[in-house]
Amino acid sequence: MDDDLRDRLAIRDLIENWVVWRDAGDWERFRSVWFDDGRMMATWTQGTADEFIEMSKQGWAKGVSILHFLGAQSIDLAGNRAISQTKMTISQRASVHDVLVDVVCTGRFYDFLEKRGGRWGLVLRQPIYEKDRMDPVDPAASLTLDAKLLASFPEGYRHLAYLQSQIGYKIKTDMPGLKGEAVAQLYASGAKWLKGEPLDR
Template sequence: MDQTLQDRLAIRELVENWAVWRDAGDWERFRTVWHDDGVMMATWVQGTADEFIAASRAGWEKGVSILHFLGGHSADVHGNRAIAQTKMTISQRTTVHDVACDVVCTGRFYDFIEKRDGRWGMVLRQPIYEKDRIDPLVPGTAIPLEPELLARFPAGYRHLAYIQAKIGYPVKADMPGLTGPEVEALYARGRAWLTGGALRP
């Protein structure tokens, strides 16, 4: 097996391990997918890998249910750096306005990944939120959403942000979506970093 294929397989495995170990609450192994300076940008928490793990663990222990499912994958590899994009859905179950519901958000994980000392690890994960929906667990049940709160968030993750805000998380309201200046800036940042640029301005 040539080195290029080995690298691509290792990157895909890294992405899959992230989803499996995070959703299983396997926090020790989950930490191994990140480099020490890794950063996670999610709707509900933004910070270092260790901060994200701590927040995820705290939510897990309180019964917060967030699951991830992966689809198609593409990686641009340039030397010891890679930009990986992986189709995904985020599924969160909660009760909002006394109605049990599921929110499913479809998008992509946009990952800055680097090989250091022979090991690929995540440096930055920035999800791209493309579209979402909310469904009651009992079909036909009305969910009395607050229009003003719903309108505060971009269409790509509006319902996900709504329920996370209701749980009490300070939701970031300018995440990249399928189109727009935020995602174009992310693509430009990825191209620059892939060819040797600094990750942070």
């Protein structure tokens, strides 16, 4: 096995472990996929890996239900640095206006990775939110959303943001979507990362 393939397999393993360990609440092993300076960006929280883990633990204790599922992956390797893009869905269940709903958001994990001391780890995870939808768990239930509030959130994750705002989270409203300036800036930061430049934080 050559080094290129070995690195790609290690990165894929890391990305899959992130999803399984995070969704299972296996926090000790989940911490191992991050470097100490690793950062996580999400609609509902932004900060260090340790801050994200703590916020996730608090959510678990309150009954917050967020799950992830992975699809195809593309990895750009440049020595000890990499950019990984992985198709994913985020699924969250909660009550909105007293109706139990599921929100499914489709997008990509856009990850900045580095190999340090022979080990790959996450330096930054920035999701890209492409489209989403909200459905009552009971198909016979009737749900009416606040149209003004819904329209105040970006198109790619407006239903996810709506749900999260209803359970008390402050939503970041400038996250990258399928198109636009935010995702263009993210791609530019990824290109710089692969050239060995410092990460824009």
